[in-house]
Amino acid sequence: xxxxxxxxxxxxxxxxxxxxxxxxxxxxxxxxxxxxxxxxxxxxxxxxxxxxxxxxxxxxxxxxxxxxxxxxxxxxxxxxxxxxxxxxxxxxxxxxxxxxxxxxxxxxxxxxxxxxxxxxxxxxxxxxxxxxxxxxxxxxxxxxxxxxxxxxxxx
Amino acid sequence: xxxxxxxxxxxxxxxxxxxxxxxxxxxxxxxxxxxxxxxxxxxxxxxxxxxxxxxxxxxxxxxxxxxxxxxxxxxxxxxxxxxxxxxxxxxxxxxxxxxxxxxxxxxxxxxxxxxxxxxxxxxxxxxxxxxxxxxxxxxxxxxxxxxxxxxxxxxxxxxxxxxxxxxxxxxxxxxxxxxxxxxxxxxxxxxxxxxxxxxxxxxxxxxxxxxxxxxxxxxxxxxxxxxxxxxxxxxxxxxxxxxxxxxxxxxxxxxxxxxxxxxxxxxxxxxxxxxxxxxxxxxxxxxxxxxxxxxxxxxxxxxxxxxxxxxxxxxxxxxxxxxxxxxxxxxxxxxxxxxxxxxxxxxxxxxxxxxxxxxxxxxxxxxxxxxxxxxxxxxxxxxxxxxx
Numbered sequence: 118x119x120x121x122x123x124x125x126x127x128x129x130x131x132x133x134x135x136x137x138x139x140x141x142x143x144x145x146x147x148x149x150x151x152x153x154x155x156x157x158x159x160x161x162x163x164x165x166x167x168x169x170x171x172x173x174x175x176x177x178x179x180x181x182x183x184x185x186x187x188x189x190x191x192x193x194x195x196x197x198x199x200x201x202x203x204x205x206x207x208x209x210x211x212x213x214x215x216x217x218x219x220x221x222x223x224x225x226x227x228x229x230x231x232x233x234x235x236x237x238x239x240x241x242x243x244x245x246x247x248x249x250x251x252x253x254x255x256x257x258x259x260x261x262x263x264x265x266x267x268x269x270x271x272x
Numbered sequence: 273x274x275x276x277x278x279x280x281x282x283x284x285x286x287x288x289x290x291x292x293x294x295x296x297x298x299x300x301x302x303x304x305x306x307x308x309x310x311x312x313x314x315x316x317x318x319x320x321x322x323x324x325x326x327x328x329x330x331x332x333x334x335x336x337x338x339x340x341x342x343x344x345x346x347x348x349x350x351x352x353x354x355x356x357x358x359x360x361x362x363x364x365x366x367x368x369x370x371x372x373x374x375x376x377x378x379x380x381x382x383x384x385x386x387x388x389x390x391x392x393x394x395x396x397x398x399x400x401x402x403x404x405x406x407x408x409x410x411x412x413x414x415x416x417x418x419x420x421x422x423x424x425x426x427x428x429x430x431x432x433x434x435x436x437x438x439x440x441x442x443x444x445x446x447x448x449x450x451x452x453x454x455x456x457x458x459x460x461x462x463x464x465x466x467x468x469x470x471x472x473x474x475x476x477x478x479x480x481x482x483x484x485x486x487x488x489x490x491x492x493x494x495x496x497x498x499x500x501x502x503x504x505x506x507x508x509x510x511x512x513x514x515x516x517x518x519x520x521x522x523x524x525x526x527x528x529x530x531x532x533x534x535x536x537x538x539x540x541x542x543x544x545x546x547x548x549x550x551x552x553x554x555x556x557x558x559x560x561x562x563x564x565x566x567x568x569x570x571x572x573x574x575x576x577x578x579x580x581x582x583x584x585x586x587x588x589x590x591x592x593x594x595x596x597x598x599x600x601x602x603x604x605x606x607x608x609x610x611x612x613x614x615x616x617x618x619x620x621x622x623x624x625x626x627x628x629x630x631x632x633x634x635x636x637x638x639x640x641x642x643x644x645x646x647x648x649x650x651x652x653x654x655x656x657x658x659x660x
Contacts, residue, residue, distance in 0.1 A: 141502075
C-alpha cells in the first residue's frame with residue numbers, strides 16, 4: 118500500500134509541470150479502516166495538501182456531516198477554487214479516490230474504482246506540518262457542524 | 273395499458289425541434305416500435321430562428337410542422353408530447369399540454385422557477401396524465417446502485433456522493449480574476465443560450481435527481497457554490513460552468529454533487545458520471561464508465577472539434593455532426609446505455625407513474641433553486657423554499 122505522501126507528491130509534480138493548468142476543484146474520498154475516533158488530524162492534513170494543490174488559502178469550511186463514520190467538508194478557497202473532502206470509515210478497504218479539475222485539464226486517481234471490493238490504494242496519511250489555524254478550523258467544523266470562516270492569509 | 277392488448281401506437285407530438293434535446297428524444301421515441309411520430313409544433317410566439325429550427329427537424333424526421341401548439345394539441349391521434357421548449361418557455365407549454373390530456377415526456381431540468389414548477393405539479397395532478405423527466409435513473413449503473421442499496425449491501429445509508437462532469441467546451445478561457453457572484457433568483461433566460469447553459473442546473477439535475485431517487489428521502493437543507501472555472505462563453509452569458517452542492521437529507525443522511533462542463537480534453541470519455549454510496553457496512557462506487565474496456569491503438573488520437581458558432585459547447589447532436597466531432601473510443605463501457613424514452617413508454621404500457629414524474633422533477637427544481645440562493649448568499653438554505 119502506498120502512502121498519501123506519494124500521491125501528494127505526484128499531484129504536486131503534475132501541477133507544477135503545468136499538466137492541468139490552474140487547479141480549480143478537488144473531489145477527494147478517503148476510505149480508511151482506521152477505527153480511531155480522531156478524524157480532524159488526517160482530514161486537516163488532506164485539506165492542507167489540497168490547499169497546496171490549488172495554491173489558494175482556505176476561506177470557508179462547511180461541514181456537511183461530522184459523524185464518526187463519515188465526514189464531509191465543503192471547502193471554498195479565497196480566490197474561488199473549491200473542494201469536497203470526505204472521509205469514509207471502511208471495514209475492509211483503504212484508499213483514495215481523487216479528482217483534480219484544472220482549467221486546462223484534469224487528474225484522476227481511482228484508488229477505489231469499481232463496484233464492490235475495490236483495489237487497495239494510497240492510504241496512510243501523515244499528519245505533518247498542518248498549520249494550527251487550519252487544524253483548529255477543521256476541528257471546530259467537525260465539532261460544531263457550523264461554517265468556519267478563516268481569516269485572511271495562509272493558515 | 274398492456275402493449276399486447278393495445279392496438280394502436282402511441283402518437284407522439286414534438287414541441288421544439290433542432291438544436292434542442294429533441295434531436296435525441298424524437299429519434300429515441302421513433303425507434304420504439306410502440307410509438308409513431310405525428311408532428312412537430314411550438315408556440316406561435318417563438319422567434320423566426322426557433323421556427324426555422326423546428327421546421328428543419330420536422331423535415332429531417334419527415335413529419336408535418338404545425339405552426340400552432342393549440343391546434344396540434346387538438347389532434348386525437350396524439351397521446352404523448354415530448355417537450356423541449358427553452359427553459360423560460362417550458363412551464364406554460366407543459367401546463368397547456370397536460371390540460372389537453374397528453375402524456376408528458378419532459379426535457380431536463382423541469383423549469384427555472386418555483387412558480388412554473390408548482391403550476392406543472394398542480395395541473396398534472398388535476399389532469400391525471402403521466403409524466404417523466406429525462407434522467408440517469410434508467411441507466412444500468414444507476415439501477416445497480418439502487419438494487420445494491422435495496423439489498424442492504426452498504427447497510428444503513430449514511431451519505432451519497434455524485435459527480436456529473438461533461439467533457440465538452442474549450443476550457444481555459446474563463447477569466448478567473450473575477451470570481452463569480454451568483455444572483456438569486458436566477459434569470460430564467462440564462463438557463464439555456466446558444467453559447468452557454470447554467471451547468472449546476474443542466475448537469476447538476478442529473479446528480480440531484482439520482483440522489484433523491486436512490487435515497488427516497490426529502491432534502492432538508494442545501495449549501496452551494498457556483499463558479500466560472502473553465503469557459504468564457506458561460507462567463508459572458510451570466511451562467512456558471514460548475515457547481516458544488518451539499519444536501520442534508522431526512523434521516524441524518526448527507527449528499528454532495530459536483531457538476532459542470534469541464535472541457536473537451538479533460539476526460540478520456542464523455543466525463544465522470546458516477547455515484548458513491550456510503551453506509552454502515554461499507555461503500556460502493558457506481559460509474560457510467562465502469563466496468564469498461566480500454567482500447568489503445570495506432571489510429572489518430574482524439575482531438576476536439578472546431579468551434580461551431582451555432583453551438584460552441586457541443587450541446588446538440590446536429591451541430592456536433594456539422595463540425596465532424598470525432599467519437600471518443602478509448603473507453604468502452606461494457607453495459608449499453610438504456611433508452612430513457614422506452615422507460616417512459618413502459619410506464620404508459622403498465623399504467624404506472626415514472627419514478628421521475630413531474631412532482632419528483634419539481635422537487636429537484638426546488639433543490640437546485642435553493643442551491644442558487646445559497647450560492648448567492650453564502651448561507652445554508654432550508655427547504656421548502658418560501659413561495660413568493
